[in-house]
Amino acid sequence: MTHQAIILGTGPAGLTAAVYLARANMEPLVIEGPEPGGQLTLTTEVENFPGFPDGVMGPELMDNMKKQAKRFGATFERGWVTDVNVDQRPFKLSVDGLGELEAQSLIISTGASAKLLGVPGEKSNIGKGVSTCATCDGFFFRGKKVVIIGGGDSAMEEANFLTKFADEVQVIHRRNELRASKIMQDRARANEKITWALNKTPVEMVSDGMKISGVKVKDSDTEEEELLETDGIFVAIGHNPNTEFLKNKLDMDEKGYLLVEPGTTNTNIPGVFACGDVQDQKYRQAVTAAGTGCMAAMDAERFIEGEATIDWSQSLS
Numbered sequence: 368m369t370h371q372a373i374i375l376g377t378g379p380a381g382l383t384a385a386v387y388l389a390r391a392n393m394e395p396l397v398i399e400g401p402e403p404g405g406q407l408t409l410t411t412e413v414e415n416f417p418g419f420p421d422g423v424m425g426p427e428l429m430d431n432m433k434k435q436a437k438r439f440g441a442t443f444e445r446g447w448v449t450d451v452n453v454d455q456r457p458f459k460l461s462v463d464g465l466g467e468l469e470a471q472s473l474i475i476s477t478g479a480s481a482k483l484l485g486v487p488g489e490k491s492n493i494g495k496g497v498s499t500c501a502t503c504d505g506f507f508f509r510g511k512k513v514v515i516i517g518g519g520d521s522a523m524e525e526a527n528f529l530t531k532f533a534d535e536v537q538v539i540h541r542r543n544e545l546r547a548s549k550i551m552q553d554r555a556r557a558n559e560k561i562t563w564a565l566n567k568t569p570v571e572m573v574s575d576g577m578k579i580s581g582v583k584v585k586d587s588d589t590e591e592e593e594l595l596e597t598d599g600i601f602v603a604i605g606h607n608p609n610t611e612f613l614k615n616k617l618d619m620d621e622k623g624y625l626l627v628e629p630g631t632t633n634t635n636i637p638g639v640f641a642c643g644d645v646q647d648q649k650y651r652q653a654v655t656a657a658g659t660g661c662m663a664a665m666d667a668e669r670f671i672e673g674e675a676t677i678d679w680s681q682s683l684s
């Protein structure tokens with residue numbers, strides 16, 4: 368059986384694409400990876416997704432999106448894509464547990480994973496005071512003291528952003544010198560709310576079982592350890608796009624993010640589309656991912672059906 372459309376990934380981008388394609392009677396098959404729902408399943412309360420004035424739990428939002436897509440005819444299968452052949456159509460996918468699948472169009476929405484330090488107390492406290500997204504979670508730390516771990520541009524940008532809410536933002540970096548550009552360093556150093564813990568390497572994140580209370584760091588020179596008390600920890604050491612299985616298959620930048628034609632979700636292979644964080648290293652928000660998921664669905668249907676045959680009035684209503 369050759370599917371009209373296969374979607375890889377079930378974050379906001381993939382699920383939005385599934386809703387649109389299912390409503391257009393294209394019966395998309397959605398392949399769920401090892402972490403269905405994407406990064407939002409690691410988030411407790413989401414307060415910046417439109418339509419939820421009182422906020423919504425991340426896993427609940429993803430579950431509702433999935434139910435919505437299923438209602439219109441999308442099907443879901445759990446599997447791990449090991450190989451993709453996009454040299455000719457129909458495209459062929461090798462999926463552990465499902466065998467070989469064929470598709471006339473392919474939507475890549477496998478997202479990006481935040482890099483973690485791998486220290487004790489980190490992963491177990493995500494959503495309990497540990498975060499990888501200042502824009503998503505900064506509001507919850509109004510009037511608090513937080514730390515941000517990292518020394519690049521994104522860490523400096525997030526440190527400045529967090530000062531809108533927190534009373535103090537302490538930057539922890541394992542070296543004495545930051546990797547950030549001079550302009551970003553100058554901006555952070557000029558901010559009176561930002562303090563510095565340089566030449567310190569985090570070795571453990573400490574909590575009382577319910578929320579974070581501190582981070583244990585080791586001096587990179589003396590190896591002496593100390594506990595820095597904090598209400599929240601933001602890890603800002605970068606992201607890895609989940610595109611390893613697409614190397615030498617699709618065009619991507621030096622970091623591995625898929626390249627798309629500006630203003631579209633078209634990759635360099637006709638019929639293959641990319642949406643969400645897998646092609647966006649700038650915004651990385653649930654709502655922007657959902658928007659590009661809508662774009663990918665529209666681009667895919669136009670590719671399959673032809674521009675003149677499309678009536679988007681139902682999908683857009």
